[in-house]
Amino acid sequence: MSEVLYRKYRPQKFGEVVGQKIIKTILQNAVRLEKPAHAYLFTGPRGVGKTTLARIMAKAVNCLAPAEGEPDTICQNCEGVQAGRFLDLIEIDAASYTGVDNIRDIIEHVKFTPSQGRYKVFIIDEVHMLSRAAFNALLKTLEEPPAHAIFILATTEIHKVPATIISRSQRFDFKRMAMAEIMEVFEKITLDSQLKIETEALKLIAQAADGSIRDGLSILDQVSSFSAEEITLAQTEDILGIARLSSTQNFIDKMIIGDQQGAVKFVKDLSFQGKDLTQWTRSVLEYLRLILLVKIDSNNLAEIGLSTEENVKLGRHAASLPAGRLMEFIKHMLEAYRTTKISPVAELPLLMAVMTLLPENNAPSTFVEATADRQPPLSSKGGEDGLSNYPPATTSDHLQSVTIIDLGTVLDHWAEVMNKIKEYNHSLVSSLRLARILRIENLDVVLVFPYSFHKDTIDARKNKIIVEQVLEEVFGHPLRIKLFLERELGKDKDLLSEAVKVLGKLE
Numbered sequence: 001m002s003e004v005l006y007r008k009y010r011p012q013k014f015g016e017v018v019g020q021k022i023i024k025t026i027l028q029n030a031v032r033l034e035k036p037a038h039a040y041l042f043t044g045p046r047g048v049g050k051t052t053l054a055r056i057m058a059k060a061v062n063c064l065a066p067a068e069g070e071p072d073t074i075c076q077n078c079e080g081v082q083a084g085r086f087l088d089l090i091e092i093d094a095a096s097y098t099g100v101d102n103i104r105d106i107i108e109h110v111k112f113t114p115s116q117g118r119y120k121v122f123i124i125d126e127v128h129m130l131s132r133a134a135f136n137a138l139l140k141t142l143e144e145p146p147a148h149a150i151f152i153l154a155t156t157e158i159h160k161v162p163a164t165i166i167s168r169s170q171r172f173d174f175k176r177m178a179m180a181e182i183m184e185v186f187e188k189i190t191l192d193s194q195l196k197i198e199t200e201a202l203k204l205i206a207q208a209a210d211g212s213i214r215d216g217l218s219i220l221d222q223v224s225s226f227s228a229e230e231i232t233l234a235q236t237e238d239i240l241g242i243a244r245l246s247s248t249q250n251f252i253d254k255m256i257i258g259d260q261q262g263a264v265k266f267v268k269d270l271s272f273q274g275k276d277l278t279q280w281t282r283s284v285l286e287y288l289r290l291i292l293l294v295k296i297d298s299n300n301l302a303e304i305g306l307s308t309e310e311n312v313k314l315g316r317h318a319a320s321l322p323a324g325r326l327m328e329f330i331k332h333m334l335e336a337y338r339t340t341k342i343s344p345v346a347e348l349p350l351l352m353a354v355m356t357l358l359p360e361n362n363a364p365s366t367f368v369e370a371t372a373d374r375q376p377p378l379s380s381k382g383g384e385d386g387l388s389n390y391p392p393a394t395t396s397d398h399l400q401s402v403t404i405i406d407l408g409t410v411l412d413h414w415a416e417v418m419n420k421i422k423e424y425n426h427s428l429v430s431s432l433r434l435a436r437i438l439r440i441e442n443l444d445v446v447l448v449f450p451y452s453f454h455k456d457t458i459d460a461r462k463n464k465i466i467v468e469q470v471l472e473e474v475f476g477h478p479l480r481i482k483l484f485l486e487r488e489l490g491k492d493k494d495l496l497s498e499a500v501k502v503l504g505k506l507e
């Protein structure tokens with residue numbers, strides 16, 4: 001992702017940094033009084049200015065002519081820091097170096113007096129990534145730091161930093177930036193770079209930035225690359241909408257195929273990126289509403305106005321989520337939406353929703369799908385019982401290589417299934433012949449019967465075993481059968497209208 005504008009927004013003094021007022025004041029005072037702490041711990045979401053302030057602090061304590069706690073930005077030391085060639089500023093990204101050896105190297109450095117400035121400043125980014133041994137080595141240094149050393153530790157995940165490190169540091173909790181603060185930066189930058197964009201469009205981007213100036217500028221970058229003319233609100237809406245929708249659709253993909261680990265990782269990544277999880281959960285709910293609309297009437301699909309690719313995906317999601325399952329998704333995501341707002345750990349309610357909806361990891365070794373071009377005649381009745389005609393979700397890319405048993409395949413071999421069953425038990429076939437194959441759902445062949453007598457016959461334990469054994473013989477894979485009565489499918493309609501009511505309360 002391009003970060004052109006983010007690099008352009010590079011405040012060189014405390015006064016130029018937008019937001020984090022209290023933190024700036026305390027740091028500036030420490031410089032003014034020449035009493036910096038030996039260890040600072042900067043915690044907070046990504047892209048809110050932790051590293052920026054750490055570098056300004058490193059510059060300020062080493063500036064040859066500071067004024068009121070501000071670096072002058074023009075002396076030899078300031079210029080050295082700004083150009084990234086100041087020997088007494090050591091920056092480490094703990095995400096790439098987590099071993100104890102690297103920390104030992106640093107500790108070797110700590111012993112020596114600064115070569116250019118007054119202080120040796122060590123900025124350790126993503127400090128929570130350090131190994132246990134590395135933390136222990138760091139702790140020893142923090143217990144008796146040399147007078148000339150300053151450590152600035154930055155992290156997005158404070159709960160992973162040992163209490164012993166936290167207690168030896170001066171801790172600053174960086175806040176998400178307010179809309180007005182992000183707008184302030186945006187206005188300055190658009191002016192400086194002569195970028196033409198409608199104010200309403202800027203506001204929308206500021207909102208989408210979720211309090212992260214880095215994310216905000218990266219979106220602004222993307223949007224600005226789309227047009228040489230003035231960027232409009234409508235264009236911005238389009239671009240933002242695409243990003244949000246594809247994230248939501250990817251998540252729903254994982255939920256539908258039962259990829260618990262993938263879904264958990266998805267949520268954790270969002271949290272790591274400092275995304276506003278409440279807003280994100282809301283966008284999931286809005287997407288579930290679209291699925292619902294399509295389930296109620298597949299004609300709605302054309303009117304929703306998504307791009308072709310998204311539209312196809314939406315259709316598939318609607319087809320592969322049975323009404324009852326969709327209702328569960330809605331209920332648990334709604335619960336997560338309500339609780340993320342008040343939860344001290346924002347990702348927790350979402351993770352709970354994922355774990356409740358997917359108690360086991362079923363990232364399928366076999367994924368079952370019906371493809372569009374093999375749409376079987378038997379399922380064409382689907383629309384009438386509230387189940388859309390659209391084919392169930394296709395596999396995502398990483399699943400393409402696995403065995404695929406789709407509805408078409410099952411139908412093609414159904415005669416063979418019947419013949420084999422006949423060998424076991426003749427009367428079973430007459431019951432089974434009345435069933436229609438509604439769909440393939442994960443590893444279930446869903447059969448619908450007009451009368452309960454026939455359904456019950458197949459449902460009898462010993463008979464079910466026979467049918468499933470034959471299915472495995474024919475398709476080379478264990479498949480289960482799931483039986484319904486035609487009239488039971490009517491229940492889907494009730495579930496769908498209940499879901500409409502539940503989602504209606506979202507506003």
Ligand SMILES: [Zn+2]
Pocket residue numbers: 062063064065066071072073074075076077078079
């Ligand atoms: Zn200076």
